Amino acid sequence: MQTSSYKEQLHAPYEWYRTMRATQPVFRHPEWGGWQVFRYADVSRVLNEYATFSSDSQRMAQAEGSQGEPDPIGSSILQMDPPRHRQLRNIVTQAFTPRMVAQLEPRITAITNELLDHVLASGEMDVVRDLAYPLPVTVIAELLGIPSELREDFKRWSDAIVAGEESMTEEERKALFQEIQGMYGYFTQVLEERRQHPQNDLVSALLAASVDGQRLSTMELLGFCGLLLVAGNETTTNLLGNMIICFDENPGVVERLRKNRELVPGAIEETLRYYSPVKAMPRMTTTETMIGDQHVGPNQFIIAWIGSANRDEAAFPGADRFDIEREPNRHIAFGRGIHFCLGAPLARLEAKVALNTMLDRLPGRWQLADVPLELIKSFVVFGAKQLPMRWDA
Numbered sequence: 001m002q003t004s005s006y007k008e009q010l011h012a013p014y015e016w017y018r019t020m021r022a023t024q025p026v027f028r029h030p031e032w033g034g035w036q037v038f039r040y041a042d043v044s045r046v047l048n049e050y051a052t053f054s055s056d057s058q059r060m061a062q063a064e065g066s067q068g069e070p071d072p073i074g075s076s077i078l079q080m081d082p083p084r085h086r087q088l089r090n091i092v093t094q095a096f097t098p099r100m101v102a103q104l105e106p107r108i109t110a111i112t113n114e115l116l117d118h119v120l121a122s123g124e125m126d127v128v129r130d131l132a133y134p135l136p137v138t139v140i141a142e143l144l145g146i147p148s149e150l151r152e153d154f155k156r157w158s159d160a161i162v163a164g165e166e167s168m169t170e171e172e173r174k175a176l177f178q179e180i181q182g183m184y185g186y187f188t189q190v191l192e193e194r195r196q197h198p199q200n201d202l203v204s205a206l207l208a209a210s211v212d213g214q215r216l217s218t219m220e221l222l223g224f225c226g227l228l229l230v231a232g233n234e235t236t237t238n239l240l241g242n243m244i245i246c247f248d249e250n251p252g253v254v255e256r257l258r259k260n261r262e263l264v265p266g267a268i269e270e271t272l273r274y275y276s277p278v279k280a281m282p283r284m285t286t287t288e289t290m291i292g293d294q295h296v297g298p299n300q301f302i303i304a305w306i307g308s309a310n311r312d313e314a315a316f317p318g319a320d321r322f323d324i325e326r327e328p329n330r331h332i333a334f335g336r337g338i339h340f341c342l343g344a345p346l347a348r349l350e351a352k353v354a355l356n357t358m359l360d361r362l363p364g365r366w367q368l369a370d371v372p373l374e375l376i377k378s379f380v381v382f383g384a385k386q387l388p389m390r391w392d393a
Contacts, residue, residue, distance in 0.1 A: 009375050010245070013279070013382070014320075017308035026292040034301030035291070040316075040332070042291050043309035046283050046302055048337035053283035053302060055339060056081045060284050063299045072184055073161065076223030078231075078339070085338060088220065091209040092228070092342065095143065095202055101345040104139065108350055111138050112357045120361060127387035131358075132240035133233065136350050140232030144225065145201025146190055157183035158230045164379040187225040191218070202228065236347045238277035238376070238383030239268070240354055245384065246271050248368040250322050257324070258359045267324040268351045272310075273331035274322050279307035279382040281335065306332055307382060364392025 020027060020038040027036045037043050046053045057074035073079070077089045094100065115134055119125035134151060137158075141148040160179035168176070190203055198204040206224050209216060216224070246267075247253050257263050283302045288295065296302070310331045311319045334341035341347070358366075369388035376383050 007249075007373075009373055010275075010384075013307060014311060017305060017311060020305075021308060021312060026294040026296075028294070032301075034303060035294070035296055036303045036305060037291055038305050038308040038312075039292070040309040040312035040314060043304045043306060044332055044336050046291070046304040047281065047306075047332065047335050047339065050081060050338055052286055052289050053304075054081050054286050055079050055085075055283060059286075059299070060282070060301070063284060063301070072219050072222035073226050073230075074223070075217075075219040076227040077342075078227055082338065087211040088216070088224075089338075089342065091206065091211075091216075092202070092224070095205070096342050096346060098345040101349055104143075104346070105349060105353060107142070108135070108139060108353045109357065111135055112354050113361075116357060116361050123392070124388065124390045127244050127389050128237065128241050128384065129386065131354065132237045132244075132387075135240070135354060136236035136347075137229075137233040139346070139350065140229060143202050143232070144228060145194070145199050145203050150186075153182075153186070154229060154233065157226075158234045159376075161226065161230045162234055162376070162378045162381050164377050167377070183226060183229075184222050187222050188218075190225070191221055231341075231343060232346070234381055235277045235341075235343075236350050238381055239271060239347060239351055241383050241387050242275035242277060243268065243271040243351065243355065244366070244368065244387055244389060245373075246274055246322050247366060251365075253322075253324060254359070254366055257355070261356060261359070263324050264352055264355055264359075265348075266326065266329070268348060268355065269329045269331065270322060270324050270326055271351075272333035273316065273326070273329060274310070275382060276307045276310050276331070276333040277381060277383060278333065278335075280305050280380060281339075306335070362391040366391050 017038055020036070025037065025039045026042060027038070028034070029036065037046055055078065057071070057079035060079075061074070077085055080088065112131070112135055115131050119130050125131065133155060137151045137154050138148040141151065141154065156179055160176045160183075163176055191207065194201075194204045194207055198208065203225065206216060206221055253267065257267055281304050283304060285296055285298050285300045285302060288297050290296070291302075310316070310333060313319045315330065316326070334344040334347075367390050369390070371388065373387075374385045376385055
């Protein structure tokens, strides 16, 4: 069990969310000028109503007055509105249906066992370094058709994409930009290779795809590769890590799960709600609208706080209680509407396989080391950088 010292960083955002939901649930930032929404009903609506709340990166850039370099992630389905969004999303939807994802279970199980083989005898591991990061990144690398041995590079690139720039020096910003350019340089080479020699993988499928007889542009292809790599590992890594934190804060849960595996899916869903791996998403108003009792004009930035919405007492009775048998559990950790997370079935399967395998192979009590937790510095994702854990080997 961790002591309270390590939890301050972890709990601080949730105390802020609670205050904002109660006092300023729709809040306009005085300096920055953008709006922030905190309640479940409002966040759900902002994520769901794409005609009023746009994801279009070009609209956001124009509002900021920046013409900047075009960014491939900005050309990805994450930052795109219909009809183009639907056309491009349909290209990869097939790869992530529950039926297709189910076929990956034996491979996910093999990777999980292989990773645990390395740490089993020692009775301790860093959950992030030894399992939560390498598992999903290996799976998404194999789906894309790129060598998982480069996962150290993938980690740096993913971290750079989700990094929060607010408190960075100019040097750090430059280094970040170089990492991201390095990723696009790498994918440009991969795309060239696959043009010459197509394989049975996602990169080749993207190259072969067309919309209304038109192939995807290089920018769209790079955006897809970057998005799939980053979203395919960053979020699942934090889901697995956050799950271990939830168990550490709630002694007895691991034993209950070990005795009754039917509770495993509920434990995963409750982790998604309780410590949501994605804490916020940006949108932009296309027209004037009311959010709560606030009048919001067109071309206004909106930050939808998913982490806050999933702890809203109005939607979840006893919202600050971690309850693996919570029913119903209508969390919005994977978003809502047309941008609902494409990889949700894969993330859920990876978490289920990882948790069941850990329950099989790591005996006794699981205990996080009593050291201060360092959270990822990011506006988008929520999770710890390291999670040293012991069990009764």
